[in-house]
Amino acid sequence: MAFIHKEGYLTVGFATFNLVFVIGIVYFIEPAYAPLAALFVLIPFVFFLQFFRNPKRVIPIRGEHLVYAPADGKVVTVEETEESEYFEDRRIQVSIFMSPINVHVNRAPISGVIDFYRYHKGKYLVAWHPKSSELNERTTVVIKGEKETILLRQIAGMMAKRIIFYPKEGQKVSQGDDIGFIKFGSRVDIFLPTDADVLVKKGDKVLGNEHVIANLNKG
Numbered sequence: 768m769a770f771i772h773k774e775g776y777l778t779v780g781f782a783t784f785n786l787v788f789v790i791g792i793v794y795f796i797e798p799a800y801a802p803l804a805a806l807f808v809l810i811p812f813v814f815f816l817q818f819f820r821n822p823k824r825v826i827p828i829r830g831e832h833l834v835y836a837p838a839d840g841k842v843v844t845v846e847e848t849e850e851s852e853y854f855e856d857r858r859i860q861v862s863i864f865m866s867p868i869n870v871h872v873n874r875a876p877i878s879g880v881i882d883f884y885r886y887h888k889g890k891y892l893v894a895w896h897p898k899s900s901e902l903n904e905r906t907t908v909v910i911k912g913e914k915e916t917i918l919l920r921q922i923a924g925m926m927a928k929r930i931i932f933y934p935k936e937g938q939k940v941s942q943g944d945d946i947g948f949i950k951f952g953s954r955v956d957i958f959l960p961t962d963a964d965v966l967v968k969k970g971d972k973v974l975g976n977e978h979v980i981a982n983l984n985k986g
Contacts, residue, residue, distance in 0.1 A: 843862050
């Protein structure tokens with residue numbers, strides 16, 4: 768069953784009030800136009816309701832060697848690249864693009880401690896743009912697990928105007944925890960060790976807490 772995420776309480780509440788208020792006023796003035804008014808205000812109401820939905824996702828198999836998708840969306844990048852902010856070495860980058868119709872909750876892909884957190888102001892290029900991970904508003908989060916450390920980057924898109932990340936540096940997170948939210952179109956990048964067994968490819972659609980994107984077991 769899906770519930771509304773706490774980041775959407777105010778927005779959905781306002782949309783609900785607007786829905787009732789507009790229909791009520793129009794019905795009072797001219798009942799014949801009430802159905803048309805209902806349709807007009809119902810569209811944004813339904814959009815916000817689906818956008819801020821927060822389906823309960825229980826991880827099927829837990830394991831420190833498994834990296835679960837931290838977000839719903841489409842895999843737009845799987846490549847080896849240089850990560851220069853924290854690791855300063857080669858990493859495998861997996862990028863997941865979240866369209867406005869996807870669930871926008873961000874979840875912890877592994878269990879561990881938040882070892883590093885930085886917020887960067889930036890532009891609002893489309894989230895699938897190759898340079899968005901360097902130029903857009905974003906956060907960089909490093910989760911240090913028992914055996915491996917991964918970097919997670921929340922990236923704002925052209926429509927996204929707010930990135931939220933809840934845990935603080937030094938705080939422990941459990942695999943699957945709700946750790947953040949990005950409002951409207953956006954992207955999440957994960958940087959994995961180069962010897963990780965990546966289980967997704969470009970074009971795949973994944974769901975947070977349901978799809979394993981990599982296996983960190985060596986050999």
